[in-house]
Amino acid sequence: MAARFLQQSCCLRLTTQQIYLKNQVIFYKEAFEALYYRHDSHKGAFKRGLHAGLPIDKFERVFSHFCFTTLRDSKIEFSYEEILKYFRISVEFCEENIDPELVLLDAFVSTSILRKDGNIYDFVHRSFQEYFAARFSINFRGPNIFELIDNIGGLLRDRNVNELIFEMNPDLIENVWIVRKCTQWLESVGRSRPDTKRGLSIYFKNTFGSLGYGPDGKIRNYGMLPRSKGASWMGTIDNFYENRPLARRVFQAKLATFDQLQSSLPEKVRLGSFDAFRAECELAASQDFDARDRCPDVYPKDADWLIYSGLPQVFLDIKNDVTSIKATIEARVEKLRRITAR
Template structure:
């Protein structure tokens, strides 16, 4: 039975107003215009629903599964409350702009797909427009133009003026997926154009997904929410919905309840990593606790997945490459495509990166056969029509990290310093886990020398701090009554040191004194009380440019800068000591 798409009912309400703005169809009756409009939107909604209501997963790489069959609604944390995922649509309609943030694998795109599908099936009195931001060139266009281009081909009588009137009516919800997949050089422009959309069309609602980034801090209309880790009931629900055999499902479920929830909770609480655990478990392997080894085993599982499931079956690869050569080709492909921030490809781009990778390795390959292996045999790339994309970006990042740590001749410093600009990606971290000595000695050590010199050459405390952050803000978390301290990075082009400091804090946490953060929080809290003496809430921000040098020297900013320098010196000393020890052992 065909679906009756709910958004089409909205056209009944607005058809009259839209008809009056459609000057090019004056010779048509209102009924004829309405039928054309309904037919056009029907094709758009039907096409998008067909695409976004099904998804390929690690556990079902060849047969797409219904999103509503496998999706487990997460909890969303905002500064004011925790929202249950099934109530997310009501939460979105209550806000003007919602930014949904989460690390890799937490289901940001699935969250938007689920909202889109529910809006298609249930009448919420809104038309959803789903846009993948990685496909938008913000140097040349904007969201309204892209949205109109998506809809207009389906209705020959639908003008841009008519579309803009529809958006102004408040009947459109923009679902903008993957802000972090926009080219780094275009992100500031992209945010400016999304903000302009909310200004020009004040009734429009917008939802944006992204990995964690501070670019949204201070964006007035935005409510920022974070997808919370899955708890045990959600993990078990995810396992129960998995498209795997009942006996395997029951066995894995038992392992989760009896042991994995204690030993591997960090992996289980992330939907992508949980599915990778299931894959590894199906192959009968141990589940490693280190993330990079976990990815390694997951890749090996994908490479041999069907072989291990079928007695005496050895799968043929189209490219007929030896396993070690195929693996090198795959990680080279990941490196080159990631270097150009390409997460999706058409057929020509796919061929380009395969051929470029093969040329680097000085081998000859059939690019079409390799593409088929990536899609059909390895199952790490998904083909949708004529478009290709990674099953998940984290696999591309892992492959790029492997390339940097494994291939001779790679300029480790240049590669990692360039990737350091993508501060919310995992390439640096995975590289450090994969080959700690290489990354420490070829990247972290020289970068530390540079940063320490940059900080010490400045006399101004305020300017030293501005190397890392441009503003400080304080927000009250209503759920627990605590105050959270946020830092805003410098403007684009000046973020390298800031991203590097965050990377060090994550991976050398014991080296950092957290006392200055408490002092800074208390200081900002006092300033906040003074400024908001007659207000209950509680958002406070201070730009470093607004603090004069004499005042800055009397604030906890001094302590924070000093703690950074002390931590940098300690990390540098530890790396040098380890290198000295290794050199001595080699002499022996």
């Protein structure tokens, strides 16, 4: 019954929670408390017992560590031996003198946050793994808090973890993670000028893995850089600040069309890499009707003609926004420091 309650709640609420971020933490918190305290209240005097007997705060701490470590390791399905190993690690980390198998039973039987299909355990909904991983992150106290947040939210599919952390503790995300990510990116592009071939190449390779450049001058998609770099973290920040687009700027930009580039490029550039790229686009469109709205990607090596496309201004706009976000957070931190120092 508890599992059915949780699944129905997720179906009814999660779609709207994805739109209204501010409600997510409240939803997951209340759902967890309902499952831990009241999931069998409909049975009157009978109430299913807790196997480990941990108070809710201690169970939450152990389970949060379990969710963090499994998400960090990209584990969403487990054999019995695997899941028990992770719970043993979490119980030891939290210094609880309890049998980890009893904690597993509470997560599986008593609360039904975990479920079992055959011999495989998994989460009744993966968003609960993300929620508890976020809870572990905001309660973590250690010198490597930046690395912890950066690693857990660095993959695109785990971006929701950082959004949850931002809702739970925006100061933590801003002061510890966003300022440092902005600083790292600004240092990576340095004083390079994106209106030069070399400068644009530097901006490009430190921001996007690739860009899907369409004949109409619109960017269809961007390729990701390795974990936690470039557009990966910028895309996360896009969800924090609606009026400060970073990675999203490439989709908003109206770059030069192929026809405009054909008439404006220097002949040497046009006859070289640009004509080759345009021919590749036309060939792809002629061979696959479904691909006509898509296009091959451009890379930093295409900077010789991309400097004429309008892309340099997009990178300058991104740099201005990154600089502004960093300065705003640092000014707020300094103001708070001065107030508390009085």
